[in-house]
Each structure stands twice: as structure tokens, then as C-alpha cells.
Amino acid sequence: MTTILKLENLNYGYEDGGFRRQILKDLSYEFEKGQFYTILGPSGSGKTTLLSIIAGLDKQESGKIYYEGDDLDKIGLYKYRRNKIGIVFQQYNLISYLTGLENIELAMTETDNAIPKNQKEVAYALLEKFGIVKSKADRLVTKLSGGEQQRVAIARAIASNVDLIFADEPTGNLDTATEQEIIKIFRMLTEEFGKTVIVVTHSNVVSQLSDHRVVLNEGQLKDI
Ligand SMILES: Nc1ncnc2c1ncn2[C@@H]1O[C@H](COP(=O)(O)OP(=O)(O)OP(=O)(O)O)[C@@H](O)[C@H]1O
Numbered sequence: 001m002t003t004i005l006k007l008e009n010l011n012y013g014y015e016d017g018g019f020r021r022q023i024l025k026d027l028s029y030e031f032e033k034g035q036f037y038t039i040l041g042p043s044g045s046g047k048t049t050l051l052s053i054i055a056g057l058d059k060q061e062s063g064k065i066y067y068e069g070d071d072l073d074k075i076g077l078y079k080y081r082r083n084k085i086g087i088v089f090q091q092y093n094l095i096s097y098l099t100g101l102e103n104i105e106l107a108m109t110e111t112d113n114a115i116p117k118n119q120k121e122v123a124y125a126l127l128e129k130f131g132i133v134k135s136k137a138d139r140l141v142t143k144l145s146g147g148e149q150q151r152v153a154i155a156r157a158i159a160s161n162v163d164l165i166f167a168d169e170p171t172g173n174l175d176t177a178t179e180q181e182i183i184k185i186f187r188m189l190t191e192e193f194g195k196t197v198i199v200v201t202h203s204n205v206v207s208q209l210s211d212h213r214v215v216l217n218e219g220q221l222k223d224i
Pocket of ligand 1: 014015016023041042043044045046047048049050
């Protein structure tokens with residue numbers, strides 16, 4: 001197997017009222033290409049903090065991150081976010097005054113990666129693949145259910161032709177039946193599209209369907 005993301009001796013902490021709390025302690029881990037990972041751990045253990053750092057939204061205090069062998073400092077965090085990764089959030093974070101289709105098309109323009117010429121057809125097809133038919137794709141995203149908005153958000157995450165998808169509690173706002181449907185889509189991302197998926201979750205339902213369950217505890221990641 002090939003490593004897509006390598007974390008090497010990451011350290012990160014917060015100052016809180018004059019007291020320093022170390023969240024990541026010499027954390028090292030390797031994520032393999034095409035696999036579905038869930039990151040579990042007690043509330044406050046630092047899962048969201050870790051995701052922010054490995055998604056290039058924040059910077060570790062020390063240690064190195066390599067994407068396909070290249071140091072993130074060399075790639076640059078902006079280019080890393082723009083060209084290498086997609087992110088799915090608990091609150092969907094779609095652009096509310098655009099339709100599902102327009103959200104996807106916008107994501108296609110916000111990358112330097114090659115995007116097909118027939119952008120609109122590809123965007124419709126991608127949404128349809130994830131269960132959003134044309135009549136829904138043409139609707140303002142605020143007029144879609146939570147589960148439907150999350151389908152659009154997952155389609156948006158891969159629309160820029162990236163290989164690595166992060167998600168933070170993507171089913172946190174959804175009922176159990178919808179959660180199952182969303183997990184099927186994450187599985188599809190790895191099995192059909194060959195993407196690597198890294199999901200932070202408290203849900204056992206989600207973690208049971210992942211290839212690798214990893215726990216963040218006392219600043220380190222361990223396979224369980
Ligand atoms: N900007 C900040 N300044 C100070 N402390 C922070 C900051 N952001 C997060 N923390 C603290 O760092 C710890 C880890 O937070 P984080 O949100 O990463 O945990 P988590 O494992 O994702 O939690 P949960 O499962 O509850 O979402 C918490 O104690 C939190 O209060």
C-alpha cells in the first residue's frame with residue numbers, strides 16, 4: 001500500500017488562562033491511499049484540532065506533514081487546501097444562496113486541478129451518483145434536507161478532483177437512517193472513486209464501517 005499522508009512527530013498545544021495544554025504529543029501516523037479511516041476519542045481529546053492541522057487550516061508547532069512524500073511547507077497550505085484535499089463539515093457549510101449544482105460548479109473553479117470541459121454535465125452526474133437528482137440539484141441548498149445537503153457537500157469535496165477527503169462529525173446532525181446512507185457514500189468514495197477518507201466521529205455506526213479505526217488519546221493516534 002502507498003502512504004498518502006504521513007504525520008511525523010506533531011506537537012500542538014493551547015494556552016488557556018496562563019495554563020498550557022498539550023493536545024498533540026509527538027504524534028506520528030501514516031494514512032494509506034484508498035482507505036477509509038475513522039478517528040475516535042474522548043470529547044476534548046483534540047480530534048477537531050488534529051483535523052484542522054492535517055487539513056491545512058492550522059499549523060502544528062513542530063513536526064512534519066508529508067502529502068505523497070512532499071512536505072506541506074513545500075507545497076504551501078493554500079495550494080494543499082486548493083488542490084489536494086476536500087473537507088466535509090457537520091454543518092454542511094454550503095453556500096446558502098446557490099443551488100446544489102452551483103455549489104459544485106463553484107468548487108470546480110476554485111482549484112488548479114484539471115476540470116472537465118463539460119463541467120455542468122459532470123456536476124449533475126456527480127450529484128446524481130450521490131442521490132441528488134436534477135430537480136434537487138437545481139434547488140437552493142437551503143431547500144434541501146440535512147441529509148441531502150450533506151450529499152451535496154460530499155460531492156463538492158471531490159468536485160475539485162482531489163484524492164483526500166476529511167470530514168468532521170459528518171453525520172452529527174442526521175438521524176440513524178440518514179447516517180447509514182451517508183456512510184454508504186463515504187464507502188463509495190473509497191471503493192469506486194479510490195479516494196482516501198478520514199472521518200472524525202463519535203458514532204460507532206460510522207466507525208464500524210471504516211477500514212481503520214484510530215483513537216486519539218493523550219496526544220497520540222493508535223489503531224484499535
Ligand atoms: N482556540 C482554542 N484555545 C484554547 N483551547 C482550545 C481552543 N480550541 C480548542 N481548545 C481546547 O482543546 C481541546 C481539544 O479540542 P477539540 O475541539 O480539538 O477536541 P475534540 O476531540 O474534537 O472534541 P469533541 O469530540 O468534543 O468535538 C479542548 O479542551 C478545547 O477546549
